[in-house]
Amino acid sequence: MLKIKRLMLCLAIVMSCSMFFALIGNAATNYSQSWTNGQGTVNYQNLSGGQYKVNWSNVGNFVAGKGYNPSGSRTMSWSGYASGAQYFGVYGWLTGPLVEYYIGRGGGSSKGSYSTSKGTYTLYTQSVTGPSIQGNTTFTQYNCSGSGSSGINLAEHFAGWRTLGQPVGSTNYCIVAVEGWGGSSGSADVTVN
Amino acid sequence: MKKLLIILFLSILVAGSACSQAGPNNQEKLEDQERLGNFVLVKGGTFKNTKSKYYGKSLNISDFFICRYEVTQKEWFDVMKNNPSEFKDKNWQVEVESNPSGFKGNNLPVEMVSWYDCVEYCNKRSIKEGLKPYYNINTDKKDLKNKNDNDNVKWTVTTNIKANGYRLPTEAEWEYAARGGQMGKSYKYSGSDDVNKVAWYWVNSGDRNLTGFWSYSVIKSNNNRAKPVGTKIPNELGIYDMSGNIREWCWDWYEDLDSNSESVRVIRGGGWLGDGFCCELSFRDKWNANSRGNDTGLRVCRGEA
Numbered sequence: 001m002l003k004i005k006r007l008m009l010c011l012a013i014v015m016s017c018s019m020f021f022a023l024i025g026n027a028a029t030n031y032s033q034s035w036t037n038g039q040g041t042v043n044y045q046n047l048s049g050g051q052y053k054v055n056w057s058n059v060g061n062f063v064a065g066k067g068y069n070p071s072g073s074r075t076m077s078w079s080g081y082a083s084g085a086q087y088f089g090v091y092g093w094l095t096g097p098l099v100e101y102y103i104g105r106g107g108g109s110s111k112g113s114y115s116t117s118k119g120t121y122t123l124y125t126q127s128v129t130g131p132s133i134q135g136n137t138t139f140t141q142y143n144c145s146g147s148g149s150s151g152i153n154l155a156e157h158f159a160g161w162r163t164l165g166q167p168v169g170s171t172n173y174c175i176v177a178v179e180g181w182g183g184s185s186g187s188a189d190v191t192v193n
Numbered sequence: 194m195k196k197l198l199i200i201l202f203l204s205i206l207v208a209g210s211a212c213s214q215a216g217p218n219n220q221e222k223l224e225d226q227e228r229l230g231n232f233v234l235v236k237g238g239t240f241k242n243t244k245s246k247y248y249g250k251s252l253n254i255s256d257f258f259i260c261r262y263e264v265t266q267k268e269w270f271d272v273m274k275n276n277p278s279e280f281k282d283k284n285w286q287v288e289v290e291s292n293p294s295g296f297k298g299n300n301l302p303v304e305m306v307s308w309y310d311c312v313e314y315c316n317k318r319s320i321k322e323g324l325k326p327y328y329n330i331n332t333d334k335k336d337l338k339n340k341n342d343n344d345n346v347k348w349t350v351t352t353n354i355k356a357n358g359y360r361l362p363t364e365a366e367w368e369y370a371a372r373g374g375q376m377g378k379s380y381k382y383s384g385s386d387d388v389n390k391v392a393w394y395w396v397n398s399g400d401r402n403l404t405g406f407w408s409y410s411v412i413k414s415n416n417n418r419a420k421p422v423g424t425k426i427p428n429e430l431g432i433y434d435m436s437g438n439i440r441e442w443c444w445d446w447y448e449d450l451d452s453n454s455e456s457v458r459v460i461r462g463g464g465w466l467g468d469g470f471c472c473e474l475s476f477r478d479k480w481n482a483n484s485r486g487n488d489t490g491l492r493v494c495r496g497e498a
Contacts, residue, residue, distance in 0.1 A: 061410055062410060063408055063410055065406070067406075069406065093407075095470075129484070131409040131412070131466060132467070133407045133467060133468045133471075134463075134467045134468070134471050134478060135440055135463070135464045135466045135467035135471065135478075135486065135488045135489070136466060136486030136487060136488050136489065137478070137480055137484075137486070138343065138480065138481060138484065172468075173406050173407070175406060
């Protein structure tokens, strides 16, 4: 009888742990809709968990992705591919001060380099005036070019930006994004963890 | 009998004189009441909401009038004889050509106006309505305290605090009114804890309600834009759109003008383009005073008549 009780207790513990990790694993479930500006077509599929697929042809501009809001300082990891995309990488926003960031491309004035567990990145910044999560305004864009591997620790990048003297406020959303423009065509199948 | 007639005659003279002296004042009062029809008297006091940055400070707001609505394109045109807005009222040009002195419009708020445009509007509207201009605007004298390299205007603007003309609200006045003054119920947004009830913002200001992440490409394809003023529910004081629709310029600098200052002016309330957190009453925004955006306009106020 005692053995059965211990067995049931162990079983209950194992089931609880599975549910806990399943919840964590399925947390990346936000997305941008498929969109086209009237030029070309975009077909977006929002699949279960952190997966999405998108096919596009002759587009003007589109962006799609999945991630978290707020992002916190989590590790963003993903698998899959984006063939024909103009941008495939991490994209997000910070507030106080307002910052739009791309981790996976350059652009702007170099502020120096910093190290992460996935390699060395160079931070570029530029001032942008235009639409933002706070409306039309003037904000700073951070562009980070580096190894661009399929997993980055946001905490390491935030720390790197700070060491280069660039402010890091509060986190807003962060997604693994696919973006296409200028008449491009392509396809992507991405799973964000 | 003679004495009685003299007394009667003199009484009529005095009464007639009193009426003629009272006439213009009554007329002025009537005109002022009509002018103040869209305005709400905000009874002054201290901030009641503990979440306000002004709570607990020794700041006592005086009574003032604030317009229930954001300034519309029609109101702007009636004073400035132009309409800089990107999302113009339908048939605006046709109406103006047929009636150059004004147009009806559909009560869309004016946008694409800088902070400098707004203080000019306030003064011109005051003069038009026989009120004393609130601002001294020196367009020839650069404000040396303004260190903003992006601001190529830098007019020196000071105030006549005893003038009864139109003006931008101070940031404290704006937040006090938005929170419902002494009638406030500690809402997160102006008039409700549900942003969708009181505010036009990126989720609900287009053809269909949007979900997911804020994305400008999605917003643009969804035809999001400013909406006619007063089409959401008002706050506790009967003021509309203090959360959402058009972001509203306030009088103040965002921070003290020390050597590290950006020299930018305060914007409050959030708008049709931005995220919902911008519509929260505690959110402070800012921009270069010479900047113009299709989601940025104003609401006017004035002191007691």
